[in-house]
Amino acid sequence: MKEIISVSIGNAGTNVGLDYWELLCLEAGIDSQGKFNSLQQNLEPGNYKFFSETSTQTYTPRALFIDTDPQIFSILNTKPLFYPTYTISGTTSLRGNYAKGFSSKYYNNESISLIDASLESLRNIAENSDNFEGFIITHSVAGGTGSSLTSILLNKLSEEYPKKIRTTVSVMPSENNNELLEPYNVMHCMNNLIENADATFSYDNDALNDICRNTLGIENPEFESYNHLIAHSMSSITCSMRNDGSLNTNLSDYMNNLVPYPPIHFLITSQFPLWPLEKTYSPIQYNGFEVVFEVFNTNYFMTKCETSFGKYMAASLQCRGDYVPKDICCAMSNVKIRRRIEFVDWCPTGLKCGIDYKIPEIFPKSEVFKIKKHIFLCCNNSAISDIFNRVLYKFDVAYANKVCLDKLGQEGFDDEILIKDRERINMQINDYEEALKEVEDDEIEV
Numbered sequence: 001m002k003e004i005i006s007v008s009i010g011n012a013g014t015n016v017g018l019d020y021w022e023l024l025c026l027e028a029g030i031d032s033q034g035k036f037n038s039l040q041q042n043l044e045p046g047n048y049k050f051f052s053e054t055s056t057q058t059y060t061p062r063a064l065f066i067d068t069d070p071q072i073f074s075i076l077n078t079k080p081l082f083y084p085t086y087t088i089s090g091t092t093s094l095r096g097n098y099a100k101g102f103s104s105k106y107y108n109n110e111s112i113s114l115i116d117a118s119l120e121s122l123r124n125i126a127e128n129s130d131n132f133e134g135f136i137i138t139h140s141v142a143g144g145t146g147s148s149l150t151s152i153l154l155n156k157l158s159e160e161y162p163k164k165i166r167t168t169v170s171v172m173p174s175e176n177n178n179e180l181l182e183p184y185n186v187m188h189c190m191n192n193l194i195e196n197a198d199a200t201f202s203y204d205n206d207a208l209n210d211i212c213r214n215t216l217g218i219e220n221p222e223f224e225s226y227n228h229l230i231a232h233s234m235s236s237i238t239c240s241m242r243n244d245g246s247l248n249t250n251l252s253d254y255m256n257n258l259v260p261y262p263p264i265h266f267l268i269t270s271q272f273p274l275w276p277l278e279k280t281y282s283p284i285q286y287n288g289f290e291v292v293f294e295v296f297n298t299n300y301f302m303t304k305c306e307t308s309f310g311k312y313m314a315a316s317l318q319c320r321g322d323y324v325p326k327d328i329c330c331a332m333s334n335v336k337i338r339r340r341i342e343f344v345d346w347c348p349t350g351l352k353c354g355i356d357y358k359i360p361e362i363f364p365k366s367e368v369f370k371i372k373k374h375i376f377l378c379c380n381n382s383a384i385s386d387i388f389n390r391v392l393y394k395f396d397v398a399y400a401n402k403v404c405l406d407k408l409g410q411e412g413f414d415d416e417i418l419i420k421d422r423e424r425i426n427m428q429i430n431d432y433e434e435a436l437k438e439v440e441d442d443e444i445e446v
């Protein structure tokens with residue numbers, strides 16, 4: 001079992017990261033002081049791998065928090081669970097301007113010292129690990145800090161740790177966001193994710209909003225509810241790594257099972273059931289077939305894209321809780337036909353499944369019930385190109401209207417850079433179109 005280091009960048013990244021660790025602590029029986037609370041549950045030793053242990057038997061998350069905004073200190077100061085030295089902050093937020101984070105003016109003074117300090121902390125965390133496998137970076141692609149520092153750090157990590165796996169949990173913006181610089185932030189950041197991340201788990205605030213309203217009945221959902229959903233999903237991504245599961249037991253399994261070739265590494269997730277806590281009657285007990293069938297329902301996907309129009313390149317199911325393996329196997333073969341799930345013909349991995357018999361935890365202030373049978377889907381579907389099309393569309397509108405181009409120019413971002421970035425996003429969309437094409441018989445090597 002290998003260690004994974006989590007890095008949270010910017011405001012959204014920090015909020016998501018904190019929720020993720022809160023859930024991991026609940027699942028590991030570790031309290032807010034980092035102490036194991038034996039009253040909570042029986043623990044498997046593997047659960048500790050994500051934490052480092054001190055001589056006083058205190059467990060500390062292998063986690064680093066980075067923000068340009070110094071406010072991060074006041075949030076993390078109240079949380080003794082985390083090492084104070086692993087909170088790196090600057091003096092002022094980038095106020096939604098990616099280019100500022102990269103510009104020589106700012107970069108020389110502040111970004112570079114933030115990144116240097118972050119790399120130093122990561123070296124310390126890595127030295128205190130037996131066999132760390134890689135990184136999970138939480139961030140938003142739309143914020144100034146979440147987009148720029150993530151891009152710079154990914155680049156540095158690929159130089160310093162070329163053999164370690166770099167994954168990101170990336171929050172895509174809502175379609176209705178009207179921040180002027182956002183289209184540029186998103187475009188640059190997506191380019192860097194294409195180049196320097198090995199796998200990106202994508203979440204978007206519109207899809208999370210729909211789930212909160214339509215499934216959980218929350219009239220005016222806030223970030224807190226979105227972040228709980230993302231944290232639940234992250235807990236499922238890593239549960240078999242923490243609990244000695246049978247599928248995706250480390251990050252390289254995710255790569256092998258879900259990423260057919262490097263740029264096609266944008267993954268989407270869904271989970272079922274999400275039973276609203278406020279419902280007056282207890283949750284329906286779904287059977288194996290029902291959970292597998294429903295988890296492919298587009299209503300539960302945490303990224304807004306038309307999966308039913310796309311094709312799957314690979315998909316893996318993580319069953320969590322009280323399952324009978326035979327029921328799941330039957331459900332998997334039936335569901336492909338009944339849901340009309342189409343896989344590309346050139347990728348052999350198809351649909352895989354693992355079971356973790358531990359029932360997932362929920363937040364103390366949860367929106368959902370604790371359910372005995374939970375299922376999580378992580379997949380690579382060509383419909384994710386919808387996101388890249390939206391990125392391109394928003395960029396084209398902003399660029400055609402010369403929105404804030406002067407601000408980008410002041411930071412050294414000229415037309416040439418912007419057009420090059422645009423081209424790369426276009427190539428990514430073409431890659432997804434290519435992926436949909438069927439392989440001719442004479443192209444198949446025997």
Ligand SMILES: Nc1nc2c(ncn2[C@@H]2O[C@H](COP(=O)(O)OP(=O)(O)OP(=O)(O)O)[C@@H](O)[C@H]2O)c(=O)[nH]1
Pocket residue numbers: 009010011012013015016068069093094095096097140142143144145146147171172173174177205223224226227
């Ligand atoms: N899901 C989620 N989205 C958030 C949260 N906070 C902000 N966002 C979204 O993230 C984007 C802004 O990113 P932030 O993380 O706030 O900004 P930042 O990366 O800290 O960058 P600067 O503040 O510009 O320095 C917008 O699209 C927001 O809608 C959060 O807690 N959860």
